[in-house]
Structure formats: structure tokens, C-alpha cells
Amino acid sequence: MAERTVTRADLCEAVYQKIGLSRTESAALVELVLKEITDCLERGETVKLSSFGSFVVRKKGQRVGRNPKTGTEVPISPRRVMVFKPSAILKQRINAGLGGNAGGEAHGP
């Protein structure tokens, strides 16, 4: 089975199906959830979503990088990056139904 890409539209559809709000309002709420998470991270705050995972902002110091094409050294300025730490439950869900499936094509329960 080909791998699909799930997008905002699918999340809106899920909210629409499960909650019973209009499509427009479902879309606005999906957007708002993402906006609140983004705003929080932008302030440098950690976002912990139980049974899903947490988003953490990390500060990186300056380091020397290299242009892979030319090999010239270039300084990489200090920056903030965001990392996602999946919860144990999420990791379990992803590996459920993987019993000896060498293709790595995981199926949900």
C-alpha cells in the first residue's frame, strides 16, 4: 500500500466528523490549535501533550560548518531549534502490529 500524506484538510475532516461543527469552524479550530502551540514555542516554552509527545525548544551555540559542495568553512550562527520527543504511548502505537513485518509497513490495530 502506498504511503499517504495526511494534511490539514484531513485533520479538519476528523474534527468535522467527530465533533459536529461546521467545516469552516473545524478548519478554524485546527488552525487555532497549531497557532497556540507555535506561539508557545516561539516564546521558548515547552509544549507537553500527554500520550502524544512534547515539543521542546533548544538553544544551539555557534559552530563551524562547511559548505558541502565547496568544502569552505562557514560559521553557523547561534540559533533556536525545536525538537519533538514522542511519548512512550506514541512509540508503542507505531510499533503495534509490526510483528515480524520486515517491510516496515505498520498497520494500526
Next chain:
Amino acid sequence: MIKSELVQRIAGQNPHLYQRDVENIVNAILGEIVAALARGDRVELRGFGAFSVKNRRARAGRNPRTGEHVAVEQKCVPFFKTGKEMRERLNRPQPEVAAK
């Protein structure tokens, strides 16, 4: 911020919704992402980032305490790549931080 705080913030901006509804909405969104990853699908949210599943091959590991050899089975791990806009927003000059 934890999930209940996220729910409160959203409920505060949507007085016509019960807090319980907002909780269900947040759970529906997260549940959809989890279900997609469990199927092995990718989830791409422009401006935020993309979730995908990466395959880790079986390998010979070691118990770090005893040094004993242990076989580690192949497994899949969730992976998140930060979106372009998100990356830029994290590194935008921040007035309140700069003022300190």
C-alpha cells in the same frame, strides 16, 4: 504548556464551546496524527512541520550497565521535521528577550 492549558486557551477564545468540546477537538487532531503514523503515513502541516515514521533496523545492542550483548529488534520510530516557517519564527528577533 500542557494539554489542559492548551484546551483552556482555546476555550477562552471560543466562549460558545464547552471546554469538553475543545478537549475532544484537540484529542481528535492528535488522534488523527497518531492514527496516520500508526498506518505508516506521513503528516505534513505546512508552516509547522512534518511527522513521519522511520524504520530502524535490527541491531546488536549492549546493556550499558553490564556490557552484555542483547539483540535489538527492528522497529519504527516517529520523526518530526520542523517546517520552514516555524524555523524562521523561532529565530526571529524577539523584542522581549532582547530587552533583558
